[in-house]
Amino acid sequence: MAIKEIEQDLLRPPQPPGPMRWIRENLFSGFINSILTVLLFPAIIYLLYQISKWVLFGANWQAVSQFPMLFAVGQYPRDQIWRVGFIFSGLMFMLGISWGRWGGLLKSIALAAGSFLLLIAVLPVQHPQLDMTMRIYLGSTILLILVGYLIGNNTRLKNAIIIAGWFVIPIIGIVLLAGFEASERIPPVQTTLWGGLLVTFLLAAGGIILSFPLGVALAFGRRSDLPVVSGFSTVFIEVIRGVPLVTILFMFSIILALFLPVESRIDRLVRALMAVTVFSAAYSAENVRGGLQSVPLGQIEAAKALGMGKLHTTVFIVLPQALRAVLPAIVGQFISLFKDTTLVVIIGINDFLGIGRSIINSDPEFVQMRTEVYIFMAVVYWIFSYLMSLASRRIESAMGIESNL
């Protein structure tokens, strides 16, 4: 009888520790740890208390709450704001479809975005920029997310079409934002008026999407057998990596303009995007090159032995394995690119950070509230950076299960 009990004990899988045991093992596992816990616990509580007290009662959020539109789109003409709304709704619709199709992290993001919009739509405050039209717009955008979800979940829409949608809608969006020379309903809007989160996202997303293929090309270029190609790639990568982003921004915004005739001047925002892209591409290239080197020679030999040519070997064997190996590094690179876009303030572009700064400087009263403004902006940057790193971790673990590398 006794032996049987012991046997059963042994056979049972180890139980996850209960809360008391967790506390004992993690907080009071030794003399020093216990003392640290006892000292730090009240300190943390006190700190949290002080912070929430300040956030809720001490801080003056007026400089933030008064200008939601400025933070979102900068000086974009208010009578043309529907264009931004159109794109935003389009992207939310795509988010809904993707949630319906793939779930996972996209579900969390869609739900978070939807709840956030709902919260604003029903916020019981009087605000000139939160009128009935705005509330109805927000409500219908939430509906679009849900409709998208139903479409993604219940129809046989091809994955490729959904992915294409993610590219097509922003492109239509940018064209729409810029407007048309001859049109009265949709007149051109100078990019000097674009600003806020709109510009930050434009630069970050544009930079990521353009720099990645360029980086891959440079990585292959650097390994090329042709001395001209490898020489050019190497010099390009090393020069860009050896120079701060600010310098590159200046180079593109001023020096490039000097070389080109006035009438063919490339738009200011496009020049900034080029600078950011080139900068990020050089770093992506080095990351990808590391990945390429990590692919074992045996993989390439196996592909060769099957009669596969260089192109097929690269596309199906080398690149997928290389990118897998360096995915975390690449996402890290994208996150820093997202934060680095703040430097465009220096060449006079009012991105999210730039808007915050100009609000602070616009009124001596707001100077007093700069702490609040900066904290608000820091939280916004953190949210999006964190989302990216979450996404990267999800992708990594999904690939880990699939291939068990």
Next chain:
Amino acid sequence: MSDKPIIHCTGVHKWFGDFHALRGIDLDVYEGEVIVIFGPSGSGKSTFIRTINRLEEHQQGEIIVDGIELSHDVRNIELIRMETGMVFQQFNLFPHLSVMQNITLAPIWVRNLPKEEAEEKAIELLELVGIPEQAHKFPGNLSGGQQQRVAIARALAMEPKIMLFDEPTSALDPEMIKEVLDAMIDLAKSGMTMIVVTHEMGFAREVADRMYFFDEGVIVETGTPDEIYKNPQEDRTKLFLSQILQH
């Protein structure tokens, strides 16, 4: 057996820098033959078998595979690679692709086979090597023996005329060696032309038509398994055989 060899090598030399790895190899293989190559480590067995599908480039001599001469002509190299399948010591399966994708990738993209046809074929081949139920797993989730059998199926999917094996069982645990050898014996008995680098003497005795003993980049001795085991002519062969047969 036809009168013209399907693989014809004469005076093949290969240097790695100053190191003379192959020193004049003459070897003919006829259709349907099973050739076993053995010899001490570093004797050039892998180097030789890899020159046949141009994973290594020989610098002197002539290699003709199925009437196609191995030269710098890229077209010829790719043609020969389509005619020869290779199985490696370390399996070299593509870890990011499922077993099914590993097998169908080259037929679809190199032979332009329709996907459905390639997949049907893959299932047949997996049945042939005894693991039809593993089609949708990833290589990392298979045992070594299963992986090597997938590698054999992958090579066969290109419908090669010749199969090259470079020590296909030396990276395997003893209990898995038999399942791979069985698959190879079946293949040999089905009439496939094979060159196998191996020290599995049971396998050689059962299916080899001829054996070649390599040492220091030259063929020291050749003969049927019976001749080699019962009556080796060269002292080096005797010494080597006594060493490996002790275990």
